[in-house]
Amino acid sequence: MSVRTNWTPSAAPYPPARRSDVSTTYASQKHGQVTVPEPYDWLEVPPSQSPETDAWTKAQAAYTKAFLDGCGDKEVLKERLEKNWDYVRASAPSHKHDGRYYYSYNAGLAPQSQIYRATREQIDAYDGGKEPVGELFFDTNVLSSDGTVALSLTAFSHTGKYVAYGLSVSGSDWVKLYVRSTEAPLTSNDGTEGGAGRLPDVLENVKFSTAEWTHDDQGFFYQRYPPVAHADRGTETDANKDAELYYHRLGTPQSEDICVISKDIDLPSSMWHPTVTDDGRWVLLENSKDTDTKQRFYLAQLEGKSLDQLAWIPIVTDFAYTLSYIGNEGNRFYFTTNKDASNYRVVALDVDPQHAEQTAHVATLRGRHDDFSDVIPEDPKAILTAAKLVDQNKLLVLYSRDVKDELWLYTLDGTRVERLLPELVGTIGQLAGLPTDRETFVLSVSFANPGTVHRLSWEGMPQAKVAAPSVSVYSTTHVAGIRPDDYTSTQVFVTSKDGTQIPMFLTHPKSMPRDGTAPALVYFYGGFNIPLNPTFSPSMMTWVASYGGILAFVNARGGGEYGDKWHEAGMLFHKQNVFDDVMAATQYLHEERYAAKGKITIMGGSNGGLGVAAVANQCEEQHGIGAAIADVGVHDMLKFPLWTIGKAWCADYGNPQEDGAAFDYNYAYSPLHNVSATKTYPTMVLACADHDDRVVPAHSFKLAAELQHQRKDNPNPLLLRVELQAGHGAGKSTQKRIDEASDKFAIVARTLGLKLRPSSAL
CATH class of the missing domain: 3.40.50.1820 (Alpha/Beta hydrolase fold, catalytic domain)
Structure with missing residues (x-):
């Protein structure tokens, strides 16, 4: 098809590009x-x-x-x-252990979204209006005049006393990690790198990382790479390799951080993804070598252990399948996995601490301790995409059937209770709430609707009884x-x-x-x-x-x-x-x-x-x-x-x-x-x-x-x-x-x- 315009390549030749003989x-x-x-x-x-x-x-x-x-x-x-971009965009409220609810918010045309927080009373009183409820907690827009500084990650400590946050510049995958007290909101800035009022901690050379706090609030695990030579981060083409897992202790310089997992000599592309369990007793370690979801997976007890000498239990050591942590009751763990289930299933695993081994590097461990038992078997006609522990003894399970999401309630022993939000036609993008909360917020979107948040609540119901929650619309978004x-x-x-x-x-x-x-x-x-x-x-x-x-x-x-x-x-x-x-x-x-x-x-x-x-x-x-x-x-x-x-x-x-x-x-x-x-x-x-x-x-x-x-x-x-x-x-x-x-x-x-x-x- 010819272009329908007065432009012609002969009248407007392209800028020349030298052709080499390489x-x-x-x-x-x-x-x-x-x-x-x-x-x-x-x-x-x-x-x-x-x-x-x-x-x-x-x-x-x-x-x-x-x-x-x-x-x-x-x-x-x-x-x-x-x-059409000038509409309120907000995530579902996410409850933290400081008792407050945090959520991202953009009134419409702000360069970057902000983080607001609210008390339970303010959340309960919210009437669905356009104005944000609660108070401004973190305004990324004060960190640059042109919106090129972005908030790439946040991680709240277990008590909610601190938040670690990563900032990227000009869209680069490189981030710097900073820490601030949640009692020191960032609402203005005096030119301080990372924002006024933060703690002195600054961590560099961080990429493709989370920040996983230990429950004592003393510090967190994170992944970092060797330094790069280029001053303008993000424009270099050097291959990313030799990632290591570190633990940063609050108030100490990065040079004193503990190397938990050193680089994998045999597999330089290895990346390390830690998760501290909900009870704070264990750290789970996923090891990926590429974008394939299959990984190596290990567990280690944290209580009374030196972080540079952890004893690891190898669950799987040969990149055979994927595991995603849901929760645990003591030594009994719940995961989603595609092991023997291409559509995924929920499994339980009883972990024996006596299988833990100390080693110079986890990559040298061999064997498996993956005697899983089915909790929710694979559905041959739907993909199990996520599962969340709620109200202590219930599972919210998300399925995709013909690319349309379904939300189901299960007991922790795998009994299906009923489908929730059956009228939903769209995608569920967020399930927000602590495992101990008696409520969960669910954010969904569709092609013509930018976001509706439903509130699922078990308040007032007996804890032991597994029943469907009450359902209400917390907020909905409109585009002019x-x-x-x-x-x-x-x-x-x-x-x-x-x-x-x-x-x-x-x-x-x-x-x-x-x-x-x-x-x-x-x-x-x-x-x-x-x-x-x-x-x-x-x-x-x-x-x-x-x-x-x-x-x-x-x-x-x-x-x-x-x-x-x-x-x-x-x-x-x-x-x-x-x-x-x-x-x-x-x-x-x-x-x-x-x-x-x-x-x-x-x-x-x-x-x-x-x-x-x-x-x-x-x-x-x-x-x-x-x-x-x-x-x-x-x-x-x-x-x-x-x-x-x-x-x-x-x-x-x-x-x-x-x-x-x-x-x-x-x-x-x-x-x-x-x-x-x-x-x-x-x-x-x-x-x-x-x-x-x-x-x-x-x-x-x-x-x-x-x-x-x-x-x-x-x-x-x-x-x-x-x-x-x-x-x-x-x-x-x-x-x-x-x-x-x-x-x-x-x-x-x-x-x-x-x-x-x-x-x-x-």
Whole structure:
């Protein structure tokens, strides 16, 4: 499809990119050795370290801005996005041991959300209004003038006396940990790093970590990496390896922290994830080697033990399955697991402390002590996604059935009581409450509703009796420009290339005629066992409202929508299934007259960005794709293991650096290495960020350069958008999100000739 605009590539040639004669030779299972050209290897050096990369990215930014200057819808879209983003966003209240309830809150357009807290009396008196209940406890916005400092983690000590918190800058995965008393709220700042009134503790080189307090309030476990040499954290590409687990004692310098688990010499990619049990007697240790959910798992008693000489009980030592802690009664532990259950189950394990062993490193332990017994057996037709201990002797169990959430109440011995919130059609995003609380708050969302919090209460009921709780709506959220009653959401099933039925959610105005004239926005992910559940997106719903379009969520294989088997069907040497699923979905949309052929935009981020670029390479005229938006995508499927955390993705992608079969398979679909010199590409927007140290921007830089070189005469624009002072997505300020969405959707509207609906029609 040709671009519907006065732009032409001959009149507006792309900024030139030098092509080098560098190449890399890989081992191939099929061909012995294959030499791969690397003409844009120099773009792997970040702009902060290379004047040449910096100059090229600035030229690309100027080119994209010039194109945007001709996009008539941009300012109107920005105004509508600001209106539709200007709604109260709040999490469910989370009870802490200081007796207060904490929750995140954003009045609408604040760069970063704040944390408020309230007493039980204030929670009980809340009438569902827009104003926050209680008092402001932590305002991240006072830490930077431009919203580039984000709160990435919080961890309250057992008594609630202290909170450890992690701050990231410009979207980087690197965080600094600080500590403050909960009696010293952060509501203003005098320029102090980490916020005025904090304690002197500062912990650096922290990444992919929690802060797990011991119950004496003396300190917490955390993970850290060796220091990096680059001053501008987040722009480096160095591989993340040699993580270690430390214990920080409050009031001492980081140099005195206790090394609990040193780096794993045999497995440098190891990461350590501690959990202190609800009773404070044990520390549980998950050890992951990559993004696969399978892990090694150990337990150690804490009482009277030196933290650098803990005796560990090996539960599983060979990355065979996953365990997720629910709770424990003494030495009896409850977990969710996929051991012998691809749809997951709840199990109990009686732990014998005599199995504990002291060792120089837990990775050297062998054997298993995993004699599990079923509490809730696997459901062959639904995925058990979470279980929470509530009211001391009850379990709230969350299932996903055909990508729709169900909440069930069970006894601790596994007896099913009844389904709760049966009218809910959407996604449950939060179950908040302490195991000893007699109530739980449940946050749910849907495509047209950004959030409803229900309150489940067993107050006044006998503790021993397992009965359904009373249910009330605590709060609900409204968006000025999106009226849920004006939209409908349905689920359809699409037949993919190999005959597999792929679920897809469709959301559109009830007034939209099914005559094949509407534009469509198709969003997908398809990887890492992560399900794509119904959720509310103010940007996507603004697009739907503005163009009378249809939003399609494709539950492509590779995700976790149907358990491990669905994941495995879209990973490693089955990755092509993901792309086939999406192309089948876009073809279905226009053949079934939901959308207009050629007015279909595909969109995805990170692993989904990889999918977008791969589909753009492979799609044909019958798929009806007119535009493709790839956010922070993984596009070099040969070199990704070399940068930052990329080695961890080998669980899903294989390792083409070391495995000839993985090289052959990845080389055949890698977006960077499969750009066609002859096909007509849809409009493409490759979006990335300069401080993305998850998927380094070199992926998008190199693909943009290759596309613009091979298809310099493509009738549709091939654009690169680089966000400054931002990362992979987490912690991005509200304004940056609005600017980015208005840019991308304005480009699509211009090139596809979409007609903006007047505000009176919204």
